[in-house]
Amino acid sequence: MDRQLEEKIAQFVGVTGASTRDAKRFLDKYKRVDIAIDAFYNEPVALPTRAPAPSTSKLSTLFDKYKDPDGDDISVDGTIRFCEDLSVDPEDVVLLAVAYELKSPRMGEWSRKGWVDGWKNVGVDSIPAMKTALLRLRDKLGSDPEYFKQIYNYTFEFARPPGQRSLGLDMAQGFWQILLPHGLQGGALAHTQHRSSDEEDEDVMMVTDEEGWKPEYTQWWLDFLNEKGGKGISRDTWQMFLDFLRTIDAKFEKYDVEAAWPSLIDDFVQHKTCMKPRMTSNSTRL
Template sequence: MSMFQNKSALKQQFTAVTGCSSGEVTKWLEKSGWKLDVAIDAYLSNKTSSNTLRPDSKLVEIFESYKDNDGNGDVIGIDGTLRYLEDLGVDPDNSITLVLAYFLQSPSMGVFHRDTFLESWSRTNINTIDGMSQYLQNLYQTYKSDRDYFKKVYIFAFDFLMEVPGQRILSYDLAIDYWKLLFFERQEFEDCFTRLNQWFDFATNEYKRGFSKDTWQMFFLFLEDVIKKDPVNLSAYDEMAAWPSAIDEYIEYLRENDLVSF
């Protein structure tokens, strides 16, 4: 893809996500050095700071229609979330739900808070379910095509998956489920699928422990910097580097089972 074609694609994605007028698009992208996620964040932050966000009645009505009926008027719970996803035309088991959770800054699975729900949608000037559905689909395209935006969603996912307040370790079975959801649909990691499955086998049969936030984040770097660069030989692995112990144990597991030759 030429530089011109790439910039044209970035402009289209920026417009699709923000609804920004065409005359403003180039300005925001140039300010960010043509980094899509940075440009989008800057544009939305500017809109937030320059306008008092007062959600209109239609947006409030949408929140009210999904909120809990147990007296907590500030939360959409699991039942309301499932109805909301259904109305958006979203499969709860699809990774698009993580994109929505990241956009609305959901604190945990099946929960949306009034303040972040209204604030996030107010920034977009959208107050209909159809508009939300289209906006979410545009965000999902950005998630699938922009590595930096994908990484932000990936990092967000760890805290989002915590099941109780104060939890610091993610169970290995839940981690595996979401690694599969996050990585197996991405074309750039296709050559890594064998190593990823070996990682899952290691976690299930050998490691048998949960993963810390540091390991969750570092595994993304390990996938990009070691596995993706040389899936066969893992030649970029440096045993002197400061990888989490789980990753070093994984390498030993591969060696002991003759799954890597170095």
Template sequence: MHSDAAAVRSLRSCSSSDCVSKVMPPRKKRRPAPGDDLSAKKSRHDSMYRKYDSTRIKTEEETFSSKRCLEWFYEYAGTDDVVGPEGMEKFCEDIGVEPENVVMLVLAWKLDAQNMGYFTLQEWLKGMTSLQCDSTEKLRSSLDYLRSLLNEPANFKLIYRYAFDFAREKDQRSLDINTAKCMLGLLLGKTWALFPVFHQFLEQSKYKVINKDQWCNVLEFSRTISLDLSNYDEDGAWPVLLDEFVEWYKEKQMT
């Protein structure tokens, strides 16, 4: 009985490190040189800081900043709260887009700009925030996305309808014929095979302006009427403008 108790006491007195040392012999420890431990800690700390710092900087550059967007706006607005024609020219030059390029119309639509050739501070901040663009570089990277919106029928229709109000004089309910021809060329010139002929018709017609109903119906016509006009219903609800175009075109083909 006493021998068993002595064995238990002996086992308890054996620390875990003693037990481990019997299985794994201890390795010789190198005496650290003065400052080694401190240098190693400092090196690890510097490395971790550099990694964190570079990640932080990258994140800040990638994250949209309202402050940076505001500063970007005033590069073109100067002391005003609106980017005017001169600022707009520089803006287009910086992003590498001609002012008459259709992507500028898409951008104006995204900003919900009310007047052609002008971006107000409110329009800029609201639109650029939705695009998450606060610099020239970011907007350049978004141009392909803006162009792609024209390939989606629903978005194209919204942009097309927006273009009428964007381009018209705000004291007029209609669009003057010259502006209408330019805007139609911008929007339909490359996709509607009959556009060159329709353009000719407008040039020789008596029309001086186009109203919104006519404008919207031209898009519908371009999407639904075949190139030979065989499915055009003269008794349909088309505006007189398009009735006259069909009549003029058929006569032109006959002669």
């Protein structure tokens, strides 16, 4: 327990710049590091001290710890060591948010500039502070619809093999399996509908009480893809599937067959609702 408390104190101090005594006081009261940090920042009069700006030199030193001995970047081996130090699984969904923040060019790779600039923007420069930052990023990814969309769309480019226009089917399914449950559980994928804005001549997305996509539907989608087969998922299908998931009603009764959905989504709805096949120009889209 003493070692756990010491690690929590180090995380708290790394993020806030507070004294060890103040860190212990807040942790004794709030127990969880993320809650204690929020409480710290909500008491500016009692604790005016704030964390110094993240250190470029400290971040560069950390980068050198993980980068390839014969290269300029961090690759897969360094990423695995980094994940071990963070106590996080390399396949944890939060690492997609980290990759986005650090502008990782592809899976398991990190450039020095992206690493330094990214962690500075996040506001941390040490492993304990990064562990706490992961708690914030995980929560934001699960609860913030716009941030989820940014990470979701970034994932396609991040995971797509160089020179390929599509994301391999197995790869796409793997990322859907970690992204969708997280967004559904946290509220980032809450059911929405288009509503006309009173102030601007455009539609806006509004959260509704209507029941929408359910967790078990994700497996329906994956099973359908396996049955249908195919080599990959296009950017258009990847991006529009997110809009479909957010707006479809639970019974698929309000699906607009005349809207410009990719044919794969049309086929999925038809498969699940026994809709009559339709022959339109949209049926050729992938």
